[in-house]
Amino acid sequence: MKQYLEIGKIVNVHGLRGVVKVQPWCDSAEDLCAFETLYLGKEHKPVTVKDATVQKYMVLMKLEGVDTVEQAEKLRNRILYMNRDDVELEEGTYFIQDLIGLAVLDADTGKEYGKISDVLQTGANDVYEITTPEGKQLLVPVIPDVVLAVDLDTERVTIRPLKGLFDDAH
Numbered sequence: 001m002k003q004y005l006e007i008g009k010i011v012n013v014h015g016l017r018g019v020v021k022v023q024p025w026c027d028s029a030e031d032l033c034a035f036e037t038l039y040l041g042k043e044h045k046p047v048t049v050k051d052a053t054v055q056k057y058m059v060l061m062k063l064e065g066v067d068t069v070e071q072a073e074k075l076r077n078r079i080l081y082m083n084r085d086d087v088e089l090e091e092g093t094y095f096i097q098d099l100i101g102l103a104v105l106d107a108d109t110g111k112e113y114g115k116i117s118d119v120l121q122t123g124a125n126d127v128y129e130i131t132t133p134e135g136k137q138l139l140v141p142v143i144p145d146v147v148l149a150v151d152l153d154t155e156r157v158t159i160r161p162l163k164g165l166f167d168d169a170h
Contacts (some may be wrong), residue, residue, distance in 0.1 A: 001010070002084070002098075002154065003083060003084055004039055004078040004081040004082065004083055004084070004096060005081060005082055005084060005095055005097050005136055006021045006023070006025055006033055006066055006079055006080075006081055006097075007025055007026050007032060007080050007081060007082040008023055008024045008025050008026065008059065008079075008080045009025065009077065009078070009079050010020065010022050010075045010076055010078050010079075010080065011023045011058075011067060011076070013069055013072040013073055013076065014060050014083075015063070015069075016067065016068075016069055016092065018062065018063070018066040018067045018068050018071050018072045019060050019061065019062050019072065020061050020072050020075055020144065021055075021059070021060055021061075021062075021081050022058065022059040022060075022061050023058060024057075024058070024059055026082075027070065027121075028056065028159075029044075029054040029057055029059050030034075030054060031076075032052065032054050032059045033054060034084065034143055035049055035052075035082060036048065036049055036138060037049065037086070038080045038081065038082060039080065039081040039082070039083060040075070040079075040080060040081075041078050041079060042079075043154055047063045047064065047065075047080075048063065048064035048065075049061060049062070049063060049064075050062045050113055051059070051066050057063045063075075065121075066098065070124065072144070073128050077128055077141065083159065092150075094150060094152070096119045098152055099116050099118070099119055099128070099150070099157075100118070101115055101116065101155070102115060102116045102150070102152075102155050102156060102157050103118060103155060103156050103157070104128070104130050104140070104156075104157045104158075105158055105159070106159065106161070107145055107148050107149075107154055107158045107159060107160045108160065110118065113130050113132060113138060113159075114130045114131050114132035114133060114136075115131060116129065116157065117129050117130065117131040117137075118119070119142075120139075125136070125137055125142050125143050126142040126143065127139050127140065127141055127142060127148070128140040128142060128157070130140075130155070140159055140165070145160070146159055146160060146161065146162060146165075147159055148159055148160055
């Protein structure tokens with residue numbers, strides 16, 4: 001499992017005092033504002049967040065040690081990461097990056113349908129996009145009647161498809 005997960009991208013500079021504009025890559029811009037420490041770039045250099053506010057689905061963020069437009073400009077297009085240890089997930093919730101690539105098996109037959117290739121966030125419930133070995137896409141609603149178990153240790157998701165769910169996929 002990755003220790004550091006992508007959480008947003010610095011896309012612009014805001015004002016003259018080194019504030020950066022961040023595009024959130026997490027559930028909400030508010031979630032991004034909750035962090036005191038983030039990690040910059042692939043080297044995961046720790047940066048202290050002095051202030052963060054939401055503005056039109058983006059986050060205006062003041063990072064410690066970034067006090068000028070020139071300093072902020074150097075951060076443009078850099079990726080911000082979070083440390084998974086800084087977040088406590090509720091039981092039954094997972095980081096999307098941990099779900100990608102998990103094998104999806106039938107609870108009754110043991111048949112492997114394929115691997116999770118994406119997680120679509122529809123609002124009502126998430127949907128797992130599964131790519132079959134033949135390259136077909138299957139969509140599985142993430143609801144208790146269908147997704148019975150997610151086991152990150154064995155890298156398996158056990159499902160019981162609703163009647164008719166995959167009928168058009170054959």
